[in-house]
Amino acid sequence: MKVLVTVKRVIDYNVKVRVKSDNTDVDLANVKMALNPFCEIAVEEAVRLKEAGTADEVVVVSIGPKACQEQIRTALALGADRGIQIETEEAPESLGVAKLLAKVIEEEQPGLVIMGKQAIDSDNNQTGQMLAALTDMPQGTFASEVKIDGDNVNVTREVDGGLQTVALNMPAIVTTDLRLNEPRYASLPNIMKAKRKPLDVKSPADLGVELKAHTKLLKVTPPAERQAGIKVASVDELVEKLKNEAKVI
């Protein structure tokens, strides 16, 4: 079985995100970029399926400018077999991404698609669901456990208030949650090998998709800065302040 994994290049989770002074967007100049953590979990899950003998090929796909090849190489170093980059200047919207991926699925015919549930930059949590709709494939989102059972995949989902397990016919789409696995470290020899693994570059035109913008980013503002706290001398003072200053009781 072939497993298709999607990966996204995002601002590193260790970096303190700053907004541009003109409020047009997040400032990405000189900022460290990395593989979206949920995508990393998706790669790990696919590689584990391959190691267990369930999958025989893991293909990673990313969409973006040439720099996103770095994240594809990271995924290849973790154990994926080959990469596909769909070259776009701008970051397409979720629907555009889903349309591009639908075409890749048509070409690659994977048995299973594993994606991160969302990217930590825009936090949309849409692409997996849209892709399922476009391809008419069943979806198991927010997975904390993925078990292949013949032609089915059983996905344990993290839902409000507990866990839900769904059985999906394959081919299917799974989106990962944080507890699915703990990704491995790439080893040095694997990083070297990853440099020589095949990586195809395609354009949206190659896939016959025209990207359209349906939304417009108006303004990005940082959250209001938290005021410094104060120490109160007594419970009475606290109650007084909660009542009259904060007006919460």
Next chain:
Amino acid sequence: MVRESMEFDVVIVGAGPSGLSAACRLMQQANETEQELTVCVVEKGSEIGAHILSGAVIETRALDELFPDWKGMGAPLNTPVTEDQIFMLRNEEASIKVSNILVPKTMHNHGNYIVSLGNLCRWLGEQAEQLGVEIFPGFAAAEVLYNDDGSVKGIATGDMGISEAGEQKDSYIPGMELHAKYTILSEGCRGHLGKELIENFDLAAEADAQHYGVGIKELWDIAPENHKPGLVLHGSGWPLSDGASGGFFLYHTDDNQVVVGLIVDLNYSNPYTSPFDEFQSMKHHPVLKQYLEGGKRVSYGARAITKGGFNSLPRMTFPGGIVTGCNAGTLNFSKIKGTHTAMKSGTLAAEAIFEALQNGCEGGQELQSFTDKFESSWLYDELFRSRNFGPALHKFGPILGGGFNFIDQNLFCGKIPVTLHDDKEDYEQMLPASECKPIDYLKPDGELSFDKLSSVFLSNTNHEEDQPIHLKLKDETIPLNRNLPQYAEPAQRYCPAGVYEVIEEGQEKRFQINSQNCLHCKTCDIKDPAQNIRWVVPEGMGGPNYPNM
């Protein structure tokens, strides 16, 4: 478990200016002569440049030699220095602008560039990769490997996935042995493997004690009307006092940004000195405040520098390798610049090693040819001429020492026929707390000055939580039993990241090491009066994530 190993011709530890220059020069020579050569660079930071912090105003001499067409190749040197200003800060309000005529000419910056050294290293890394170098960020060189005959065989990267208690976690992968015919140690100031090699091969036997400073730096977005691209400010004086010396810098780079920093010499004597608080106070001086006011701090970091210069420079070669750059101490203190010298020492190492390999050398030799090349290079000449600069300031103070330096540099071009020595280790200078006065530092105002924790936050530093503490105490009782009563445990103050804390819980006192905050500056390894703290590498990827620092 037996570690896997990989073989290379040359392994380089540290992707800074020195290591990357060496890597580029090695492959340039190999490509020119169509020779097979395998060169590998390991870097503990999560990416190239993540741990690089420097002013920086750089002289391009070494870069001109390495990549004559660096401009055409898009090297990130965008801001030529347009004006030099030097100030003596007399107190919190007053300052004297020093006339350019009275400044040692080594301090003039005409023809130099204001850069982000992090971005320059990122660019050098790209060049190295294109030339065929294998670079591995996120892998920390944790140990030196030796051959049976005692020569250096390479290094081993650290194990990943060890818990704080020392047990293997699920994510465990053992380190790799990287064997090489020659190993270049370019870890920067006080690199922990370089330190081991300098000790093991007694490389500093004939050198004076090494001297250090800790540089603390911030990057600011400032109001466009205050921004003067190319303007370079240097100076000294207030608020440093009580036996502490050092100098500040403020450079106007591009994009309405300035970098501001203070280097505090680590030979200060009052254990109550806090380089961090000195720096925070200093920003309130009108000379600096005029530019920073209304601006916003973007990033923060700190790094020690090696500044002993010529007299303190150890032998740089040992059987099987070479120590280069700030790891050895090639910084030119009279210019307050170490980038071009670090780069040059790296390219010289590359040339000596390549020559040896081409002559069929199987590795493991001590390369006298490096020393010959070094001694006949401009680097040696430059370091020789500035040999008195630091010792004069240490011995005679900023006024008389500065006068000596003016005469030495401007009238004798550094060839004054005397050599001053300063042979006392920085950590030995600390006086008992009982003989010193606590220093009452300014409380941060949240506009110009800040506390340590919010500062460390801006360094984007991160370490995997569950791992062994990488700041090793040789004797765990010393902080509370000796350093606290004698020196009021100065680690609480010299560490610019708040790693060390003495916590009182009722009657009990506890010494806490917040190793997750560590900025890898190495000050603790240098300044602890008991020399009890050993800085070792944490798990690869850990540490700061500096942007364009």
